[in-house]
Amino acid sequence: MNGTRLLKPQHTSETKDVCRVVVLGYQGVGKTALVVRFLTKRFLGEYCPTLESIYRYSSDKSDEDDVRMDILDTAGHADTQSCWNEGYALWGDCFVLVYSITEEISFKEVQNLRHLLEAAKRQNVYFCVLVGNKNDLVYDRQVTTSQGQELADDIGCKFYEVSACEWNQLPQVVDIFIDLHATWRRSKQARDGRPRKSSSSTKFRQAIQKVISGKSSNVKKNDSHQ
Ligand SMILES: Nc1nc2c(ncn2[C@@H]2O[C@H](COP(=O)(O)OP(=O)(O)O)[C@@H](O)[C@H]2O)c(=O)[nH]1
Numbered sequence: 001m002n003g004t005r006l007l008k009p010q011h012t013s014e015t016k017d018v019c020r021v022v023v024l025g026y027q028g029v030g031k032t033a034l035v036v037r038f039l040t041k042r043f044l045g046e047y048c049p050t051l052e053s054i055y056r057y058s059s060d061k062s063d064e065d066d067v068r069m070d071i072l073d074t075a076g077h078a079d080t081q082s083c084w085n086e087g088y089a090l091w092g093d094c095f096v097l098v099y100s101i102t103e104e105i106s107f108k109e110v111q112n113l114r115h116l117l118e119a120a121k122r123q124n125v126y127f128c129v130l131v132g133n134k135n136d137l138v139y140d141r142q143v144t145t146s147q148g149q150e151l152a153d154d155i156g157c158k159f160y161e162v163s164a165c166e167w168n169q170l171p172q173v174v175d176i177f178i179d180l181h182a183t184w185r186r187s188k189q190a191r192d193g194r195p196r197k198s199s200s201s202t203k204f205r206q207a208i209q210k211v212i213s214g215k216s217s218n219v220k221k222n223d224s225h226q
């Protein structure tokens, strides 16, 4: 966890509705590309491989249906149990396990990470999703879609195959984070005994669809690979 200090969650009124998401996976699988795509809608191409950062995401709404997330984009070092017990597992509510469909070793790594996560969280509630990235590189594929789906079924989580670099796959990339947040919030509200409000995720997806189809004025759309 070079550079990023993970503090024990303090559930103040300021942070209690913020969902903490940890993005994990082998180096170079596209973790940063996916996070940057979700946050900025852009694909930059090159990202600092050793930079570990926490990003605050907040939807533009002021009602209770707000989507607020702190997203920790990790940069390796997630392969020891102590790192888990003291850091990621304590900090995170949700985990995005990312591999590249072009690298079998990265698929093995998510299986390893899954065991570390389970061991660290034990009985505690957490949510995760499995993401196979780089599905634009089908000719270099080393991990089949059914292998990914089988692993997700085994973990009991949702599975996505996406490409961070393909502009038309932005909705799927958004779904990864928004669905995870929705699951986290439903569980939290059930635990808090609060009645469930209708989710804002549908409205959010509609807004993204508008951006993609060029109906929104505040995001440039002339980039098939941005
Ligand atoms: N072809 C392709 N390349 C990608 C994709 N996502 C990321 N990359 C590239 O993979 C490399 C590593 O990406 P990065 O996000 O830094 O990986 P990280 O180490 O897991 O954070 C960069 O050169 C990216 O441009 C994708 O979906 N398709």
Ligand SMILES: [Mg+2]
Pocket (backbone or CB within 6 Å): 031, 032, 033, 047, 048, 049, 050, 051, 073, 074, 075
């Ligand atoms: Mg990175």
